[in-house]
Amino acid sequence: MIRSVIVGTGSALPRRAVSNAELAERVDTSDEWIVERTGISNRHIAAPDETTSSLATDAARKAIEAAGFEAASIDLIVLATATPDQTFPATATIVQNNLGCRGGIAFDVAAVCSGFLYAVGVADSMLRSGMAKRALVIGSETFSRILDWEDRTTCVLFGDGAGAIVLEAQEQGAEAPRGVLATRLHADGAHNQLLFVDGGPSTTGTVGKLRMKGREVFRHAVVNLAEVLGEVLEETGHSAADIDWLVPHQANARILDATARKLNLPAEKVIMTVGQHANTSAASVPLALDVAVRDGRIRQGDLVVLEAMGGGFTWGASVVRM
Numbered sequence: 001m002i003r004s005v006i007v008g009t010g011s012a013l014p015r016r017a018v019s020n021a022e023l024a025e026r027v028d029t030s031d032e033w034i035v036e037r038t039g040i041s042n043r044h045i046a047a048p049d050e051t052t053s054s055l056a057t058d059a060a061r062k063a064i065e066a067a068g069f070e071a072a073s074i075d076l077i078v079l080a081t082a083t084p085d086q087t088f089p090a091t092a093t094i095v096q097n098n099l100g101c102r103g104g105i106a107f108d109v110a111a112v113c114s115g116f117l118y119a120v121g122v123a124d125s126m127l128r129s130g131m132a133k134r135a136l137v138i139g140s141e142t143f144s145r146i147l148d149w150e151d152r153t154t155c156v157l158f159g160d161g162a163g164a165i166v167l168e169a170q171e172q173g174a175e176a177p178r179g180v181l182a183t184r185l186h187a188d189g190a191h192n193q194l195l196f197v198d199g200g201p202s203t204t205g206t207v208g209k210l211r212m213k214g215r216e217v218f219r220h221a222v223v224n225l226a227e228v229l230g231e232v233l234e235e236t237g238h239s240a241a242d243i244d245w246l247v248p249h250q251a252n253a254r255i256l257d258a259t260a261r262k263l264n265l266p267a268e269k270v271i272m273t274v275g276q277h278a279n280t281s282a283a284s285v286p287l288a289l290d291v292a293v294r295d296g297r298i299r300q301g302d303l304v305v306l307e308a309m310g311g312g313f314t315w316g317a318s319v320v321r322m
C-alpha cells in the first residue's frame with residue numbers, strides 16, 4: 001500500500017525573541033499572569049525583512065536537507081497560513097520559486113491554527129492517489145502583523161515561525177507501516193465569530209486585526225480535540241496507550257494538559273514548546289515536531305499523534321508512524 005512517509009523535518013524562527021516582561025512595558029499585563037494562564041514565557045517576532053515566505057523557505061530548506069533530496073525533486077508544495085505575504089499569489093508559489101522548484105503543484109491552505117493538519121490531509125490524499133511523489137508540507141505564520149498590540153487579551157498569546165515536513169509516497173507493507181495512517185478533519189462555521197480577523201480584501205479592503213473570545217475558544221478546544229483524537233485512534237485500531245508522542249497545537253499549556261488528561265497520557269509524552277514559541281498558528285505543530293525530532297525524542301518507528309484546533313472553528317488530528 002502507498003503511504004506518505006515523513007522523511008525530513010525543519011523549522012525556522014525570527015531572530016528576535018520577546019519576553020513577557022517586554023510586553024508588560026507595552027500593555028497592562030505581567031509575566032506572572034501570562035505564565036500562569038498560558039505557560040508562555042517567550043515568543044519570536046518577525047522583523048520587516050522576515051516574512052511568512054522567508055520563514056517558510058528556511059524551514060523547507062532544512063526539511064529537504066534532512067530528507068537528503070534535491071529541492072527540484074519536490075513536485076507538491078502545500079503551505080498552511082492565515083498570514084500570507086500577499087492576498088495573491090499563494091505564498092506556496094513564492095516558496096517554490098525561492099527553492100528553485102519548477103512546474104509542480106503549489107498552493108496555500110487556509111484553516112488557521114488547524115492549517116497544518118488540513119495541509120497534511122490534502123497532501124497525503126494527493127500522494128496516495130498518485131498526483132505527486134514528494135511533497136513539502138509547511139505551516140508558516142507572521143501573526144505579529146495581525147495582532148492588536150493594544151489588546152492585552154490577545155497580543156500576549158501569539159508568535160511568529162515556520163515548520164515543514166517532507167512527505168514521500170512509499171510502498172509500505174501491512175506490518176507496522178510507516179507514514180500517515182489516518183487524518184480526520186472537521187469544521188463548524190457556526191463559531192466564526194469567536195476567533196476571527198476583522199478585515200479582508202472583500203469586506204473592508206484592509207488586512208484587519210485578530211479578535212478572540214478566549215474563554216469560549218478554550219472550552220470548545222478541549223471538547224473538540226478529545227473527540228477527534230478518539231476518532232482517529234479508533235480508525236487506526238490504536239488506543240491512547242499506544243501513543244509514543246502527542247504533538248499538539250501549541251495554543252496554551254492548560255489546553256495541552258487538559259487534552260493529555262482526557263487521553264490518560266503522561267505529560268512526558270506531550271511535546272510542549274508553547275513556553276518558548278507561544279501560539280504560532282499553522283506553524284506550531286510542525287515546529288514542535290521538528291524540535292522533538294532534532295533533540296532525539298521522536299525517532300523512526302514511533303507512533304505520533306498530531307492535533308490542532310483553530311478559527312472557523314476548524315480542527316483535526318493525524319496518526320503517523322515515523
Ligand SMILES: CC(C)(COP(=O)(O)OP(=O)(O)OC[C@H]1O[C@@H](n2cnc3c(N)ncnc32)[C@H](O)[C@@H]1OP(=O)(O)O)[C@@H](O)C(=O)NCCC(=O)NCCS
Nearest residue numbers: 029030033037113152153156214215217218251252309310
Ligand atoms: C486567553 C486565555 C489565556 C484567558 O484566560 P482566562 O483564564 O480565560 O481569562 P479571562 O479571559 O476570563 O480573563 C480573566 C481576567 O484576566 C484579564 N486579562 C486578560 N488578559 C490579560 C493579560 N494579558 N494580562 C493580565 N490580565 C489579563 C481579563 O481582563 C480578566 O479580567 P477581569 O476578570 O477583571 O475581567 C484563555 O481563555 C485561553 O487560553 N483561551 C484559548 C485561547 C486560544 O488558545 N486560542 C487559540 C486557539 S487556536
